[in-house]
Amino acid sequence: MPLPPGPVTRPSWRNLLRLRREPLAFLPALAHQYGDVSAFMVGPVPIVLLNHPDYVRDLLVTHEWNFVKGPGLERTKRLLGEGLLTSEGELHRRQRRLAQPAFHRQQVETFASTMVDYAVRTRERWADGQTVDVLHEMMRLTLAIVGKTLFDAEVEAEAGEIGAALTEAVESFVTFASPITLVLDRLPTPRSRRFARARARLDDTIFRMIDRRRALGSARDDLLSRLLQAQDADGGGMSDELLRDEAMTLFIAGHETTANALTWTWHLLSQAPAEEARLHEELDRVLGGRLPALADVAALSYTEMIFTEAMRLYPPAWIMGRRVVTEHHVGGFRLPRNAVAVASQWVMHRDPRFYPDPEVFRPERWTPEARAARPRFAYFPFGGGSRLCIGEPFAWLEGVLVLATIAQQWRLRGVPGHRVVPQPKITLRPKGGLPMTLARR
Ligand code: HEM
Numbered sequence: 001m002p003l004p005p006g007p008v009t010r011p012s013w014r015n016l017l018r019l020r021r022e023p024l025a026f027l028p029a030l031a032h033q034y035g036d037v038s039a040f041m042v043g044p045v046p047i048v049l050l051n052h053p054d055y056v057r058d059l060l061v062t063h064e065w066n067f068v069k070g071p072g073l074e075r076t077k078r079l080l081g082e083g084l085l086t087s088e089g090e091l092h093r094r095q096r097r098l099a100q101p102a103f104h105r106q107q108v109e110t111f112a113s114t115m116v117d118y119a120v121r122t123r124e125r126w127a128d129g130q131t132v133d134v135l136h137e138m139m140r141l142t143l144a145i146v147g148k149t150l151f152d153a154e155v156e157a158e159a160g161e162i163g164a165a166l167t168e169a170v171e172s173f174v175t176f177a178s179p180i181t182l183v184l185d186r187l188p189t190p191r192s193r194r195f196a197r198a199r200a201r202l203d204d205t206i207f208r209m210i211d212r213r214r215a216l217g218s219a220r221d222d223l224l225s226r227l228l229q230a231q232d233a234d235g236g237g238m239s240d241e242l243l244r245d246e247a248m249t250l251f252i253a254g255h256e257t258t259a260n261a262l263t264w265t266w267h268l269l270s271q272a273p274a275e276e277a278r279l280h281e282e283l284d285r286v287l288g289g290r291l292p293a294l295a296d297v298a299a300l301s302y303t304e305m306i307f308t309e310a311m312r313l314y315p316p317a318w319i320m321g322r323r324v325v326t327e328h329h330v331g332g333f334r335l336p337r338n339a340v341a342v343a344s345q346w347v348m349h350r351d352p353r354f355y356p357d358p359e360v361f362r363p364e365r366w367t368p369e370a371r372a373a374r375p376r377f378a379y380f381p382f383g384g385g386s387r388l389c390i391g392e393p394f395a396w397l398e399g400v401l402v403l404a405t406i407a408q409q410w411r412l413r414g415v416p417g418h419r420v421v422p423q424p425k426i427t428l429r430p431k432g433g434l435p436m437t438l439a440r441r
Contacts, residue, residue: 031347037051037333061385069387116405120291142262151224202252272361291408355378
């Protein structure tokens, strides 16, 4: 069986360079030129891009046992350790079982009023005509929500510092690290020193939250209490280090992605007056000036379609990679052992076979009928299979409630002359933030 087709004759450093410098152009071009399974070499390692929903299902669900997250995660592990996002095998299964109850829909729904409360704080802090960095504002908001709901802690005041540390940590990641960068990471270069400082700053907040909860002693219902209880019940099975890793993972995974999704949503809305007007019509009709609450979410269907469409065009998790454990066959091609299989939300979500006029922001793509006519894995902002995002119900609820609460009072407008450029790091962020001007409705 042949290897997948691709630019194999090009020197591999040129592939790596293009992948590093302009992955958002390189990957779609690869899929366009070579089809649903394509490959290129990075050093001795074939990287295989799977670009059909059936093949993504194969990777994430049907044959997931034949793939591991693997060494690609080494850099992420330096920040997140062995938390849910990065651990594998038995450790992952055990920790996932432990955390899962805190993320069931009914549990997550109890967070609705907190989500609205914090969105209200944001909208009340804003002034008409003011220009703000919307990415920063959304990070601050989602950070406060995660701090309160999962850790019962007030962290909003620290948001500036935490945000800066997080940006520093994220900026120092490159998506595809070569063996050389991994070695360089261990040397005291300015970049690795900046990363160490950022990690220490984030650790400081996490350890403070853990200490405070231990001191309080009483069992509460938030996630951190559950993890602490599990640690006790285990007779020390979960080390302090692992507790730190889980808390850090949820703290970061629980706000960075949602903040990016919301930021892109404001950007898209500012360029789509008809869709924005329809959103306002829905909010005025359903809420009649009241604050949104859990009971309104089902009726805010257009609001949800807008959030869905925004994550199609700008998926915060824009690529996922797995290492092949034993030789695997997909679409008539051979994926050798240790090859890296990649599925990219960025590429799939803009595939004209599933989304005609893919560049156009069109929330109507997400009516129940249109959705049902599309393969499941033509849209996978939250991944799939046993590693499906544990926070998915949390993110949907938060996305809809925050959008509704803020759009009820504010329109956000782009700043003339500012070019919005997606920056594909671990998550897809607008490069340099997103300045927007606030206009009261
Ligand atoms: C729009 C928001 C979000 C997006 C787009 C997103 C996306 C994803 C994706 C794609 C994965 C799978 C990664 C992989 O398999 O390689 C994932 C995993 C994960 N996400 Fe999210 N996420 C979001 C919000 C959240 C929230 C709100 C939380 C927590 C409160 C969270 C916590 C996690 C955790 C812990 C994992 C690892 C799950 C596991 O492997 O067992 N995420 N997320």
